[in-house]
Amino acid sequence: MMKGSTIEGGGVISRRKGLARGLSIMDFILRIVAAVGTLAAAIAMGTTDETLPFATQFIRFRAEFDDLPSFVFFVVANSLICGYLVLSLILSLLHIVKSSAVKSRLLLVVLDTIMLGLATAGASAAAAIVYIAHYGNPKPNWFAICQQYNSFCERISASLIGSYLAAAILVILIIFSAVAISRN
Template sequence: MKSGDSTTINVPPESSAVSKGKAPLLPVAAGPASSGGWKKGIAIFDFILRLFAMVAALAAAAAMGTSDETLPLFTQFFQFQASYDDLPTFQFFVIAMALVAGYLLLSLPFSIVTIVRPFAAGPRILLLVLDTVALTLTTAAGGAAAAIVYLAHNGNSNTNWMAICQQYGDFCQKVSGAVVGSLIAAMLFVFLVVLSAMALRRI
């Protein structure tokens, strides 16, 4: 090799990320904490709705169970009386709403579990199934009682069913309020079922 010759070594240029000592950016997947907030919010709202539904069911059962009125007449041996236990439909209503209220009370601990553990699927599925059953029972009891209350207010001339609410005003007022309470409980159950479905959607 002659003294005038020079040897050069070509080094490929490094990437800007490597030359600066930085790793290339990679996409980071959102963790469970990103959706845990809204699931916990749904669980808290679920608990509040259960309290309101329990109050509505208890109020409906109590109003129907205390519906009793006796018309004042001159003799105590011949009286006209209207009571919820005179009709099997109203008896079924009281039993059904008491069962629904008891279920809602027992479901509160499971609702609390969904608040503490918003990603637990087991308690949420159990509540969804039982809420659907309770919704069916509430709707059946409320619908059957509403039909009798309608006849009590308006009667039916084709079947000789006389309207009795003009005579038994307090009785009709209580049974009507009981039916309204059952319908409110049924609407709250619809919201509970929808909330459970939304919470299970991304578990």
């Protein structure tokens, strides 16, 4: 018999199953955390607006998230990712019960990678606009608006946290799935 693959009281096999089950449970928990992060990011960005009075009460300046296509893309991307993460919980539960499922793990790796690209694109597009809002760009005469729209800028900046958190968790999920696949 080969060393390391012997079954002495089920030691090697039970350790592998225990590791796979532990990875599957962490996968499930991380998917929930990432779904909450993307949902919070989409809600925070999607409900952001601020109105500033001008000289009179009839003339007002208004800043809304949908004034900028990058923010709309951010909200749509995070909403799609949240929906995907909630649906992927079904497969994640399957992996807790049946740790040897390889094809469904491969499917999750591919879909998680696509969602990681979408999360990165949405967060990066919004981050570029948030940077301009905070610091402006003097060459094309784009002024920083965050001195006037404090609440607006705080909310759009905070919404990026949930999206980048979800992107980081998706990277971890891809690594977990790769480790689980390599163990089978």
